[in-house]
Amino acid sequence: VAQDSIREMAQDSRFTDVIIEVEGHSFRCHRIILAASSQYFRAMFCASYRERDQSSVEIKGVTIDVMKVLIRYAYTSYLEINTENAQTVLEAASLLQFTRVMEACANYFASQLSIENAPGIMELAQRHSLTELQQLATLECVTHFSNLRSSSDYLCMSSQLFEVILSRDDLNVANEEDVFEAVMFWCQHDTGKRKSELPNLLRHVKLPLINQNYFVRHVETNELIRCNEEVHDMMMEARRYHTIGGVTDRKVIPRHNTTLHQVFVTVGGCNNRDSFIDEVCVLDFQHKTRASLCQLPNTKYMVQAEGGEKAKWAEFACTAWRNNLVISGGKETKKETWMYIMSLRRWVQMASLNTGRWRHRMVVCMGDIYVVGGYDGLLRVDNLEKYDERENLWIERRNMREAVSSAAVCESEDRIYVVGGGPSVRISTEKVQVYDPNTDDWRLSTPMPDAAKCLSSIALRGKIYVVGGTLRYILCFDTREEIWSKIGEDLSCARASCGVTLCNDKIFIVGGRDESGKALVSVSYLDPETHKLRLECNMPTPISHHGCVTLQKLDKLRSKTV
Template sequence: MFPILCRALWSRWSPPDKKVFRIPGLSPDMMQLIIEFAYTGLVSVTEDNVQELLLAADQLNVVGVVQTCCDFLGEQLCPENCIGIFQVTDTRSSPELRLEADHFIVAHFEEVVLSEEFPQLSVQQLADILGRDDLNVSEESAAFEAILRWIAHEPDERKADTALLLSKVRLVLTSEDYVRLNARPRLPNGILLAIGGWSGTDPTNSIESYDVSTDLWMQVTDRDVGPRAYHGTAVLNGSIYCVGGFNGVEHFNSVRRFDVSARTWHEGPPMNHRRCYVSVAVLGECIYATGGFNGYSRLSTAERYRPETNQWSLIAPMHERRSHASSTALHNKVYICGGFNGSDFLQTAECYSPETNQWTMIRQMTCRRSGLGIVAYADRVYAVSS
């Protein structure tokens, strides 16, 4: 065996009279195992070394070690490792193990899709698997869901492969109910969106859109987005921002951005403070989040989001602590009215000037108002309570 190994080295890397060999990609530990095998005919294969040892033995054409490694891997096949085994035997001298791994993937496809290795398949490998007549799936929808999972791993790079992969799904075998469940209604040009809130006894992730022209509400809920209530919303540069809020357990400082045209959610930069019952307004190219409740106390702090830097920064605090207030923008100022300071309902109001970074108290409203809405229209600020 050792002379055969030496001949492999001589013929592959150097002239026959060379005595020192530099072998790329081969560790000293693997070389030691292969040399010991050359002398003893025995090799110790473990879960930790089997893949590296297989590659090293194949590189040196040590058939006995290759076969031992393949036998070991064949006994370890499971949904969590079958793709890795399938790929490590690609173009290697172990066609039997590659075929065994291939059959395992096809036979246990729905379990394999849930493994961490599944997204490692190439598009062509996945297309070949989905095109197999012997692919074992309980329903054809499992093949469709597998494609969604694979693309979601690297959406920007893989969305171009959607057409190829979907052509392998036998849609005629999917149920009518499943097709209806995945049908996405088209959004009209002008809509009103209702996002999250409190439904029954818990916060909800429900999103509904209202089409003024048809007087209809449509469900456009994203099932992958968690529930959120008591948040603020704002529209800026064609996207909808959900700011702060509460899910029944956690008070959020997180921000989610909804791309209406693509119907996708993106995680935005977090605020400096947790805020539910927060007041949100848009002025110029910035979003202002003021006051709120962090789970312990009402807040007087305020902060501003700039899209060009994609960051929130603190601005001057308000004169009053306020949650359950409402804010709007008018004439290059942000106005906030009413709210609750933890003990009293407020009738005070104040406005913020970005030019001076100062809040100024303005004339009080005639009524104390908490949970109100305010809006700017025709050079006036209107406060509306139920």
């Protein structure tokens, strides 16, 4: 009944107390009705504005037809939105703060959303602070990115919103070349005005992941890129990755939907029966699969030992180099070095080490492979060797300050860090030895809080994460401040001789042995931002003393669900 009475008053203009002037047309209205629907009119009529006591108020920036729509809504709650008036009604509702009308317009645009109009709707939603609508339009662009270039609104997008799309890791593209082409097509639409935006946009293109041949033929030769000094560092970073690897930031983590993806690989190891494992296994958490990549080289040649057979490779070291797997040393293979070439799916033998060893570590620094420390059967080894790819031989570099085996070794900001380790069978050290390849010299850094060996480590953005030995917690070493700290919650048990690798910006900890010497099956990951440790899955069998690396571009493997 009350609603009917309000409609009658609107039609008969009874008891009106204000006139709204729009483009020379007068609307006789009731202040209380307008104030109930519009924050703009509520503030005008209730606060100390001069319009409060005026009998007539002029509204600019709104057409007569749109004002009719808004006034009708205020009196009747009826709203007619269609293709012709949706945008103008939204703009007027935003200006006059008709909140419910704005929500109705947002719902209308959401119902009409497609890849053809999504860029324009993104702009509209941002302009009027319609967060949910902007998120929906952004998701449409991200999901159908391959069709975005066919959109009439795509070339008119602002660079800021284009950056929002490009920055998404869930961008639905087959490869990073498609992203690069979309950026260049947008820039070339208005080169004069847009060439200054190119550096900001290219920061969201994962240039290191672009195919090397495509990069040389289409990226390096592009005139806009060649003439823009601000992109030179990005180009150098991509060239470095193509040549020697070594880039560890998000630029080398593939987007979720590309044909590239990061997986981590467990190499060999030992189970609870002290039998050595000869399999190289791939864990792909993006596709929830586990796959056998290959067998370790020559492990089909088993040797008889007391208590039964054991595999050839034991307590070796491994690393990833240019997306290939390299292994060296071992208790029975002291000087051997092999590389599994991913593109060929086969092992190739490399030059032998100068010093045979096991319980050592391998690391890649500035594109070169190094072998660090270990045990030769009589003494701990202080020897450092660097692989010369051109001559296919190992070159001895300056010895460490202290000989250790079973240390944690990793690279951070072009330095090699050797953390802890065992100077002898019963002694552990807390020393941190740092090697500079540029000067071929070692120095000591801040020692770790507790002496430990049988450690593993990984570096990320200037910090080194250490786990293993008898430690029941994870240590973090800030290489810039040279400060140690304990992070996250305590571990449920020690994880001596576990595997650690960085995959998809998470630190994975695989297997290891607890205080009783029992091998573990758990695969956990640490979020480096929140320091939360979570269980990802369990391995099929307990594992320790294994290698653990991250690789890319693994497909067509014999898979089974993790």
